[in-house]
């Protein structure tokens with residue numbers, strides 16, 4: 455490592471995204487991408503924006519924020535837009551926490567949180583997820599300077615009820631509670647409805663999963679005006695133009711097209727339920743999922759083995775070599791055809 459790096463950069467352990475191998479054509483069920491294309495209206499809008507690329511994008515993303523505010527019955531000032539929700543999350547860590555602060559998050563969760571904690575010099579405190587992977591709101595009642603968790607949780611897909619989230623918010627009214635709703639559109643109820651009641655609530659969402667626009671890089675945050683102002687202060691101290699013209703216009707049309715959104719999310723939910731049933735018949739324990747993936751473990755077969763054999767057969771799923779979940783696989787929900795291929799290969803592999 456170069457001697458020119460800062461102490462913090464030498465020490466951080468960066469996040470490792472799911473693999474995107476190019477050696478052959480895989481069925482990709484490893485990064486929770488949406489198998490359906492984005493709405494054509496978004497693509498047309500992106501195409502029609504090409505002749506505006508000589509100009510800087512609109513720095514406040516006003517039209518997009520207005521559309522999102524309308525979607526959730528919020529005020530424009532309660533909406534922030536960023537370059538993917540990962541960026542929005544990183545900005546949140548900068549806006550709400552001080553170095554040496556203690557941040558609480560589940561021991562089984564999105565692996566970017568510990569990376570941000572390291573980068574911004576926070577102390578991590580883990581909340582143990584129950585053995586059935588549910589989260590106990592009561593366990594978030596302890597010393598902290600901030601809390602973050604996904605709902606539904608990743609990589610388990612398990613949903614927490616709003617009443618429990620409300621309990622966490624009440625018990626931590628002095629600290630910011632970030633609810634990462636990357637997967638909320640696949641069957642959960644958004645905590646956005648609690649924003650007017652709780653000044654400490656920040657909800658983040660993304661176009662990457664339910665809107666089929668992972669490649670466009672657009673994420674949002676919702677919260678009371680003062681909290682959102684914190685994110686704007688960070689953004690305008692780093693880069694005024696985090697969301698480019700193409701992304702802004704594509705995102706706007708995607709949010710507007712409610713019919714297409716409903717159609718594709720419903721398809722994924724139906725496929726998820728069908729696949730869940732079939733996996734259970736094949737001897738898998740399947741955690742009840744409200745996301746666009748299932749988290750599964752076989753009664754007899756080793757998960758890492760299954761992961762390798764599926765890969766040899768052209769199917770990529772995600773395996774985490776981590777404490778408590780090292781005998782599980784996370785399988786993204788693809789099209790019905792992709793899932794049938796997956797189930798067919800899996801059935802063959804299980805017979806070996």
Ligand SMILES: *Cc1c(COP(=O)(O)O)cnc(C)c1O
Nearest residue numbers: 538539540564604636660662673
């Ligand atoms: C995918 C994911 C994100 C990141 O979404 P982007 O908007 O693509 O950056 C954030 N949180 C969780 C839990 C995710 O799974």
